[in-house]
Amino acid sequence: MAEETEDNITKIVVISSESVLPTDAVMKVYESEDSITIKETCFGTMVNGPREAVLKVVETLRSMDRNHIFVKERGFKPGAEVRCRAGRGGGPRPGFHFLREEVNMLPMIGRALDKYEAGEPLEEHEAPEKLDISKLKKIIDSEL
């Protein structure tokens, strides 16, 4: 594993594409000649290594399906003992819930990015209003 220096970074690459699988992304990373470490996960990959190499690889990955591959930095490197489930006796990794919640939104965000790129105008729509308390009371009473 790459030594942890100031200029070593880790990026999480989340793949929400219909045409690219995490395996494809990993194969693409293996093609790279830079000294980086990757870990394939259920939502994509984690890439760790020197900043320039990681940024280059991440850009290559992004170009596979620009609007459906999302990237963020990660504080901990892959397999860090305090975060990795392997050493913590199971259970979700801290931070997993947030990631999962956002991963569920990614197909929607990806489609919206496609539309934005295509220059489609924003469709006006009425935002659903919150239920009025008096209406809620009526519903409760009617159930009785």
Add this chain to the structure above:
Amino acid sequence: MAKVIIYPTNSLILSDMVERFGHEPLAMMEKIKKIINTVGVDSPPLNITPEEPKRGLKYAAVEVPAGVRGRMALIGPMIELAEAGIIVGDSSISFGCMGCARTNELTKFLIREKGIPILEIKYPRTEEEGQDFVYKIAEFLKSLPSGSDEE
């Protein structure tokens, strides 16, 4: 390239979008990386020491719980650097390290107080809201100055 603070501070979607549109996201992940990579003997591996709540005193009073002050020691300096901000509300996912309600309130307050350009929206729940969300963020980021690298 403007420095854009995002709230929630560890959001994948926001961090990605800010980078995608050519700006620099100010996110929690970098701070965490810095703190865990600094060699320390007091409190490895996370290196959270009593110094953090002390640094947080700049942003919150001494009666405020140490947890809030400790978190502000990380978030406060990011707010100081920020040149713009995106605040996304209605997140049912402010759990884990994002789960301190008072810190979240204080963070949003300090961002609003700073007088920088801010976009406040809500997390999308439907397809239309998703489109609205992306379009608003994209337009906001495009409206920010792109060449302000002054450090």
